[in-house]
Amino acid sequence: MLDKTYQPQDVETRLYKAWEEGGCFRHGIKSGKPYTIALPPPNVTGSLHMGHALNHTLQDVLIRYQRMRGRDALWQPGTDHAGIATQMVVERQLAEKQQNRHDMGREKFVERVWQWKAESGGMITGQQRRLGESCDWRRERFTMDEGLSAAVRKVFVELYREGLIYKDKRLVNWDPKLLTAISDLEVEQHEIKSHLWYFKYPVEGMPDTYITVATTRPETMLGDTGVAVHPEDDRYKHLIGRYAILPLVGRRIPIVGDEYSDPEKGSGAVKITPAHDFNDFEVGKRHNLEMINIFDRHAHLNENVPEKYRGMERFKARKQIVADMEELGLVEKIEPNTHMVPHGDRSQVVIEPWLTEQWYVNAAVLAKPAIEAVEKGEIQFVPKNWEKTYFEWMRNIQPWCISRQLWWGHQIPAWYGPDGKVFVAYDEAEAQAEADKHYGKRVELTRDEDVLDTWFSSALWPFSTLGWPEETDLLKSHYPTDVLVTGFDIIFFWVARMIMMGLHFTKKVPFHTVYIHALVRDEKGQKMSKSKGNVMDPLDIIGKYGADALRFTLSIFAAQGRDVKMSEQRVEGYRNFATKLWNAARFAEMNGCALSADFDPAKVQGTVNKWILGRLAQAARDVEAALEAYKFNEAAGALYHFTWGTFCDWYLELIKPALNGDDAALKTETQATCAYALKQLIHLLHPFMPFVTEELWDKLFGKPGGFLMLRDWPNDGARPEDPAAAAEIDWLIRLIDGVRAARSALNVPAAAKIAMIANGANAETAARLQRHADPIKRLARIETISADQAAPQGSARIVVDEATFVLPLADVIDIAKERSRLTKEREKAEAEIAKLDAKLNDATFVARAPEHVVEEQRERRAAQAALVAKLADALQQLG
Template structure:
């Protein structure tokens, strides 16, 4: 029994209840023992501290499309959700809340602080889960995971010990990105670079006497000169050849500075001499290693100068920068100052301050063999990257990867399972093992990416042998943005290939396909950011337009590796599409649309055979798009078929087939056949759109079919019917004839509802005699009466013949009023043409504007030009009448 539709479609009235009904029905809970072919996706775990942004919404939409479609295709689908403990972000947030209470984490101590973090997680960590429900995510909530869960912690400890025992984890003093505010090393992905105005200061090392040894160097970070341990020049630079091997005095520190030769130096840049601070610059660190230079660290964890024995000790690095410049000026060593000097500076994404490259004792993963295995997995086809154009970036990363710093100076996170005993003894403790009595554990925790790198298999129970692992691993596809290709994806591939032997011969990689989508940008093509104020809250769109509109907008713009630009007008168009589907279904149901066996082709009209043939083509197009992760192509095919062909044409043609004829009778067999065709096509449209627009399709499909849910409906397949190309051509000709007559009517100033008499000459030769009722109904034409005299004609060239439409518009058009209206429209079109042409003729505008903006203006100019030509022709015709 079908459920009656509401009067209008308001998403807010349905979405929450529908989602809960799906959860209550267990539709998203995977059964590892069902025997169906398995399909699995793990959700890239969002930070527990966060809320969903547009990038998340895109991620989730595309994964949900894949998961829902595979369910309909008969797969046992596991879409596994979860969250990341987000070490730095979470600790910072809880620390800030403590400050408001007047206490610090040190006041609480480590154990009490960790208790507070778990308390915060229990009270406030569910925001993203609620937002996922509002988006319609069909995840298996019964398997939800958290990177600090007991099982996942066991996995972390297991793989750490294995890597340590294999010599792939080691401790060493190396240069790291240091956050003076957070007082921890941070990963490359947590560093954002931006141009800042600084000063490039050139100063003199060595004697102030020009006849005695001296060298001029330049720097934007003058404070680091306190840690200089060499001056480097190029080996072939004759200007300094006599100084290589000599030593110059340091202006402030009791240290001689050797002059060394190294190929790294560019003799054409600046003075051709470079100051070397191995403990505070990555390039200098490499030179220091090559030349066995001392590497004094001159800043503490807060970036205050320390241990130099100078008056600058205790100063903040930026205060010291100014003080050192003034002191060098007093000595006459400043050669020149350049203000401003714009250069790129890395900042901590979490705390905002400039990061400090700092020599620090940390734990590292030796990545050479792990990265090679990750690269080989793609080379040998075990994992396929979509789009293939991203492969060079992948290989460029994994083939030249540096060892990975995995320790963080935090309290919240997976604590490093290393214990230190007397006499320098070091013990790595595995799961279930106890350290020797009296041993102290390393205070650091692991980088968040370490635990999330285990996500595809740790969430399914590894290192235990579980049914979920045997059924759903390796996962079918990983969906993520290309911007974290190197940080998260590479780590999952390294760990997945490393433990592959545990998981069986059929599990060499963590995912078979890797689909990389682009970034969501604003409607002008700019990256969304808080500073620009152009970000869009996806939940705001859900409130205003509905979840289906948000999802369809994002999926319709998603191409492999490509960015997509969105704005309110896109969401409005998607909402309008949902409304159109609703109204079309309502009309179909009012006219008896039903699911049933289709009549034989000879019992169907051309319109019926055409729409059924197009349905088969669209099923194939949608399948092709979704299978190749070309969501935009699949959505475009469904959108134009549903809106343009089914709603705008077939429903209109169907009205002729189900409505009463002029004599008041109804062709009952034809109406009955039309009802089945309506039901058949609409059923398939709603099922194909369901993965993208789950809410509105659920309401419409259950009303159409009387079945409980479309979630478990079968995905449509091509019927195998032979396409009727003759019928398709006749309908194409009918559409063209109707369109041209409508355009002619508009140009003549006829109202849409106004019927006029017309004679169609050549309609028989065009093989469209049976189409005359469609033309009369949709073009508002009446058969000519006795004494008919045409006042205007239009010729329409069709595939078989030209049809001449003769129309009597006498008494139907106010010529003068129509001239005034056309003239007003022409003035507006000419203004638009002038404005867009001026913009496109502005070289400065073209140099700065994003391509998407330029293309949009080009489109506006073309539309304006076409409108000017049309209105000029119309005024000319009105002048002759």
């Protein structure tokens, strides 16, 4: 006998252990067509958050579904070394002990990071198990394990030998706190209130003549090597080709004509600092201007500036330079100015464009086939609108800076000879042999100290985890993978780079579908953050409500293109859903509902039993169609409505007379049908709620059938409905629902039994009324049913098909009072709608209010509109 209540905390750990020990997650356990998902590897920097919970839940739904469909399902797990993020964590830990990596040395520091990775990685996989993830844990990989490291070396060496990896001196986003280059994608723009300084530069050979430049960064003027004006700007045409004298430095700098200068902006003349501004860098290349780097790696001024400023921190230098220019009378004016300033997304310090030599990938060449693959439909984005985002970035792709000045990561396989010549090779021995041959003697080599951008190794994830560069059987059978489930924020970081690398090295796309899910926000639609105090920890939620409740909540709100609004109340609601399912199973068990070996759904005779089997078949079709289209919310919604409404609230109520009646044949059929429907329902729910369904299966149907998760998917979707049974029971439900709604709207006391008159009923409706008099009376609280009588004064009316059902209520409620109450409530709701419309029609409010506030107002309006419709219907029922 099932326990009275379902306790997920007592079940989930036990079941997961049994699944894992039973080998249920292994690929090859089913013999059908391979189905593969490569889990986006979580960073080994902490714990899983609610975004991970959504991402992993949706993947597990797909894997469990396809496994039950007979596919040879492989969910490839693993973790990412997350270069910058992980190094920062460990450096912070060292700082707390007054230590730093430089004192430790590279080798000892890397050992320390490996120790921390072992602790953190184990914590993450433990959390994944708590969520119920059915990964093939035997195949767990790490982006710096030996197999993946070999893949990284091969890719780097081959791309270098093809001329697609090269060294170049270019501007990079330099993080002066982390002391490394970072990518454009790791830069955040912050709005800063500052100033616009107008500096006067003397023009050579023209006494008392100045050209005024406007700048937001006075400290970079010491690196100016030119002034640009628009070639058609009449104010400055006569100065093009002349020279200005750079104040404080004395350097002659040319005045050039370039369309980059905007005559409408600032003074119309722009100082050009090619080594410290990305736009200036391009202007400098066009006009062959000198590139002078004035900062060191800490963003302090270096030896290329006058001695007075050397060693100064950049923002202190700014104040000093402005003061010195004012003293010389060369500041024309200073204006307040609010503008965007780039910051490192991890360090949160101002990023410095810095001229330095780095390693680059020629991304433009790799992007061409990756663009074509999506254009031809070989890879499809779901929702499709994300393809536009992908194309915009890929068609304007810049060289990819892949070197990072870190110690944790894949060290670049490049060695330098005595004269700086580079030797790229698979290992030091190969580099040494190449160098000895080049120099004609044995020479000492020095290895490049930089490591690769984390996304370089992650870009190989779909095929490197399957054994590439070896031609493994698994690579042959399970690559390309099927679907990538990920967030929109890493389309550029990761998705695009996997497509580029996959096509280049395997000549195949890495996956055929990219499903992009939205963000998980709080109940008001705000982004979760520690500073707002609205972060929900998935492990806390699981501990309180169970993994199934969290999984189902995330699934049913995962509508394409819409953020998931999370709240504890919602999770609690779906915990109640699991309880509802459990109670339904207990009801069935207590009423002797069991399956006989010879039960054949096609031979069922009872109308209600035919109806539930038809509805079950429709639910199965809806779930299958929704999952094939990655509409997780629709699949979960179909199961929720069938379970709670159709099966529990209607079917179990409608079969009580048969279960308690004297018709033995009908009772036996009903018991078997109920057990069959429950069994199939548990099957359908399993991908979403694996724990409660597995427990019910084990207790009710499992022996000797084995684990539910390895059973074949039900084929009920192929069974046609019985149209006559469907029409009859749907009519019955509409009638009972209509009476219940009228009773609720008109405040009829719950205990009051009332009369019902059926007017205008045809022969079929009359027969139905007779057949179903018992459930109508029992479920709608009806005392008597009569036909074709005049409606008494003070009656409610319900129309179902051709018949009007009259509920005389004059002796039960005060009709005038109810009409007055309903009218007032409707007027109040209409007034509220008018207020909300005034706000929502105000363009200023919609533009300035936070997005979640606007959305909240829209939701309130929709709720009020629904209330008005309900109240209007109630008033109409009263006549």
